[in-house]
Amino acid sequence: AQKITQTQPGMFVQEKEAVTLDCTYDTSDPSYGLFWYKQPSSGEMIFLIYQGSYDQQNATEGRYSLNFQKARKSANLVISASQLGDSAMYFCAMSSSISGGYQKVTFGTGTKLQVIP
Amino acid sequence: SQTIHQWPATLVQPVGSPLSLECTVEGTSNPNLYWYRQAAGRGLQLLFYSVGIGQISSEVPQNLSASRPQDRQFILSSKKLLLSDSGFYLCAWRRFLNTGELFFGEGSRLTVL
Numbered sequence: 125a126q127k128i129t130q131t132q133p134g135m136f137v138q139e140k141e142a143v144t145l146d147c148t149y150d151t152s153d154p155s156y157g158l159f160w161y162k163q164p165s166s167g168e169m170i171f172l173i174y175q176g177s178y179d180q181q182n183a184t185e186g187r188y189s190l191n192f193q194k195a196r197k198s199a200n201l202v203i204s205a206s207q208l209g210d211s212a213m214y215f216c217a218m219s220s221s222i223s224g225g226y227q228k229v230t231f232g233t234g235t236k237l238q239v240i241p
Numbered sequence: 242s243q244t245i246h247q248w249p250a251t252l253v254q255p256v257g258s259p260l261s262l263e264c265t266v267e268g269t270s271n272p273n274l275y276w277y278r279q280a281a282g283r284g285l286q287l288l289f290y291s292v293g294i295g296q297i298s299s300e301v302p303q304n305l306s307a308s309r310p311q312d313r314q315f316i317l318s319s320k321k322l323l324l325s326d327s328g329f330y331l332c333a334w335r336r337f338l339n340t341g342e343l344f345f346g347e348g349s350r351l352t353v354l
Contacts, residue, residue: 169345227273233284
């Protein structure tokens with residue numbers, strides 16, 4: 125069974141500062157993918173970043189980077205230079221293959237980030 | 242380009258009434274399809290996923306069911322709604338056998354009274 129854990133229900137960060145959102149995972153599948161999504165109050169799910177389990181380098185997308193530590197089974201999201209528009213819920217997710225080609229995608233419980241001016 | 246549509250956007254239903262939420266994907270073929278539910282202020286709970294027509298995997302055996310009558314159509318149903326069925330329902334798709342991102346619909350907000 126696969127599991128995603130986000131232990132920070134809520135976080136505050138000062139505008140222009142960096143912030144790290146924690147995510148740990150558990151899976152027995154040797155091949156998997158890790159994602160981060162942002163959900164503003166409007167409810168839409170915005171894809172931020174993706175890391176494959178065999179990728180050698182940490183993924184980066186603009187101000188977002190994924191700190192992937194495979195041995196620790198962690199995939200933390202780092203947001204640099206926080207902006208007021210970054211205030212939202214952030215979800216970590218994982219996909220892995222199950223026999224027969226099914227690809228289950230599981231989400232964590234989320235972290236609510238609030239950026240303070 | 243690929244698009245995903247989900248409807249209705251908002252629904253208010255009495256307890257015991259039936260439910261049908263529909264999701265369609267355009268611009269791709271043989272996608273993986275997913276239904277998630279999000280209770281107020283909570284995370285996303287995977288309800289069903291499908292890798293092909295008529296192939297449905299259930300994660301949460303409740304009074305909900307899903308069907309995939311066509312390659313790019315995914316329907317979430319209930320014969321009798323419960324109060325606990327209230328929430329934000331999200332449909333998503335993904336390229337078949339791809340390990341990349343999920344693409345989400347706009348969501349359907351269901352209130353059961």
